[in-house]
Amino acid sequence: MENNLLSWLIWLPILAGVLVVAAGRGEGERRDALARRLALGFSVAIFLLSVPLYTRFDTATAAMQFGEHAVWVSAFNIHYSLGIDGISLPLILLTTLLTVVVVIAGWKVITERVAQYMAAFLIMEGLMIGVFAALDAVLFYLFWEAMLIPMFLIIGIWGGPNRIYATIKFFLYTLLGSLLMLVALLYLYNAAGGSFSILDYHALKLALAPQVLLFLAFFAAFAVKVPMFPVHTWLPDAHVEAPTGGSVILAAIMLKMGGYGFIRFSLPITPDASIELAWLMITLSLIAVVYIALVALAQRDMKKLIAYSSISHMGFVTLGLFLFNAHGAEGAMIQMISHGFISGALFLCVGVLYDRLHSRMIATYGGIATPMPVFAGFVVLFALANAGLPATSGFVGEFLVILGAFRVNAWVAAIAALTLIFGAAYTLWMVKRVIYGAVASEQVAALADVDVRETAFLSILAVLVLLVGVWPNPLLEVMHATIDNLLAHIAVSKLP
Amino acid sequence: MTFDSLKAAAALPEIFISLAACAILVLGVAGKKNNDTACYWLSIAALAVTATLSGMDFAAGTVAAFNNLFIADPLAKLLKIAVCLLSAGAFIYGRRYNRARGIFTNEYYVLGLFAVAGMMVMASANHLLTLYLGLELMSLCLYAMIACYRDDKLASEAAMKYFVLGALASSMLLYGMSLLYGLSGSLELSAIRTALAGADHNNAAVALAVVFIVVALAFKLGAVPFHMWVPDVYHGSPTSTTAFLGAAPKIAAFALVMRLLAGGLGDLFALWQQMLLILAILSVAAGNIIAIAQTNLKRMLAYSTISHMGFFLFGIASGGAHGYSASLFYVLIYSLMSLGAFGAILCLTRADHESDRLTDLKGLSARNPWVAFLLMILMLSMAGIPPTAGFFAKLAVIQALVRAELVWVAVVAVLLAVVGAFYYLRVIKLMYFDAPEEQPEAARAEPAPLDARLLLTFNALGIIAILPWIDGLISLCADVIRRFAI
16 A cells, blocks of 8 residues: 555545445435445545655655556557656645545435445546546546546436536537547657657657647647636536535536646647747636626626636636746646635535525525524635635635736736636625625525534635635645746747 | 368368257257247357357467468457357347247347358458358348348338348449459459559559449448448347347458458558548448437437447558557447447347337436446447547547548547537436336336346446456457458
8 A cells, every 4th residue: 555555546436436336225214324424434534545645745856756657558558657746746635635525515415316426426536536646648538538427427417407408518518628638649649659658748849830739639628627718618507507516526626637737738748839829828818817707796696606706716727827937837726726625615605505495596595694603604704715815725826826927917917916806896795695684584594504514514624725825835835846847847948 | 172171170160150050950940849949049059169169279370271262360260259259149138039029039040140150251251252152141141130020010121121232232342343353363362462462543443343342341331321221220120130230240341341451452552541531431420410310229329330330440541450450449349339238228128118219218227227327338438438448449549540640530530429429428318317207117027137137247347347458458459460461
């Protein structure tokens, strides 16, 4: 276990998922309870298992750590090759942590096919860790696509009324982008003389024309995932229809894979094309930041509002990455982690309300603070973090990205900074209408405050949001060497 | 000419299965009444023995027998094993179905065995006559296997249509072959190759011969625009026969394409590559798009077959050992998936209910969770979604295209694969997201026989479980193609 920690982290959740389904087979409350307990036990164990990744991580080097290599398909030179650096590590920890949260969040709410629900999340956890740890392009692609299957089922089986439209749209959008990436990977395989190693691709010399085409193919895959304007339309649909747990994983982790893809593939493999096309990426990011924020302002459905807010915040990630300076890149990374906490928490908050009144409409609520004071406290905290209040994690990322943007172009920075106004506007306006004001109806007045279970998962996220906001150093330390190395790598042209 | 000089031992599997088929036929007619069950089991046993015989001396070199009419190389052996196993699988899946519809007769299985013999002859053909003989033996048996279900209007129509169009395709093939004979003066594939090695590609006769051959192959494969018979035949045939003709004959078709195009006409690659590319793109496009409009599961799978044949042709059109071995791998995996998909339909079919409409799948995950799960794996694999063997099959073909510098064709292929993913996903949607239309009790009253369910489990789970060892299969395909005597 010492030497193949990453393999354990990938395969244990998948095995656990199979076990949970097997244990929860058949009907009856006892079976469901067993499935829930098993799922919680496994997810906590997997989280604890992932902690040594952090404690034993060497922050001084940008090289891949915890490496594992074995030949898999010799005919195509595909390797089972794993390893993590300062960019994958935080994302893996985010995954293991949020899976625990999601299992707790689905504890009482999910009453149908409980075992399958829990298993889907556990299996997805393993696949997501696989995406972040894979160093072989085919292995990466395998995890990347396989992950769609549990999510497709989660939205389709446990989702809302329009779930089928949403989940098929989600699947096909993502598949389209991914398959173009597959062609790009195969092109690189032949260009690299028959290697699927991502690290080999990093060192590969490429002329500008193929670089641009490769960049666009990768863009198709990652921009859909992030999602960037104009391929973002699947996200609001998927979020609105997904069950709470699905929304959390989708927003907190799956979107990050787009950002991760840009960092792992687009930037280091096609640096010249990235610089060449940075204007496009920056423009699209700014459109996401400003236009989508305005769209969010107009939403009446809380989940939709948070979904649009996600797109807007993810605009900061892509913006930061294509500024090509340390502030921008580190800001993008912090923003990814922080957005994982905040959007996850906000979706959980909507879930808490939805479980009680079965409505996501802002208009249904009003004056929640009176019957649910503790819950109101949490919502206000997460909302302020979403708006980028200093001393929360939301501030650090956005601030660093804006700082990075100033070094490139003051106008870009100024437009990006608009988010501080718009973000505050749509989030706080929602808080005002939902939490404060007169109590909207008798049903709202009769709401029970959060119970121990709900307090537990909200507290975990609240602590993390504040911790990263006040003391981001443990996080920055981990990724510092990797990001420096990445920026140095991009600065050297790969043109032959 | 002695028996030894014919090296007839190389054809031992064919000889055995033909004798076995005759013996079973005699037993069925001469023996006591109602021995159909015995004939069925004997047929399965005959297929198992034939597969074993085919696999003997697998690593041995190529043996040309019967004065070069017949060749036993590793490729032929691999294809024969696959044909026998897939056919046995189709027999096992179809037993209950056939019994309920009055076609559980010894003739049905004897015809099946003769069809297998035909496919095996095709796999080993080194001569246009042998090739044609094998092809016709297979085709005639298939027509009859469809027509066996004679009380059914659709089946009779399908048999008729298949027969007429099959005969048309055969005549085109014959015409192409006669032109080849005129050009080269020989019917032996290696001699044709030598004679045509320096042929002028602009020569009208050469081009005409190649066109006729390619058209005939496209007919047999069901590539667009020669695909019209496929949906009707798949739909109209009794499902047990559809399972049979959806799997093993695809392997035989691979043999046909390899022996004729890659073997005999190998030096005219540039000439037929363009034709195959156009056929392939049209097949993938039309197959995937028209499949969306289908309401019958068998018809949908027929259009899916057309698109898969397009992918198979992409591999061949990429050329070289890489392209051919990618195609071989693709066709092996595809026939497994196709067998499994029809096997799943057969497991759901009951005496009074065909269960072949898409709506019959509604809510299957509640009624029959295990079959629903297995069918989901098969559908994902057909769509080429990892982690399934279907993904690796597509990967191999697309890799061959990219390697042959046909990147734009690869892009078109993957874009159309996204279109295809939609109707496979719709099957999953029907099974998992929709509420059932009929009462679950009706389905539970008549579960599929244990052997069919076990086979389906192996068949579908194997498509995922093979992944850690998939290297073995891919390497085997590459090795077999490398030793293919071109």
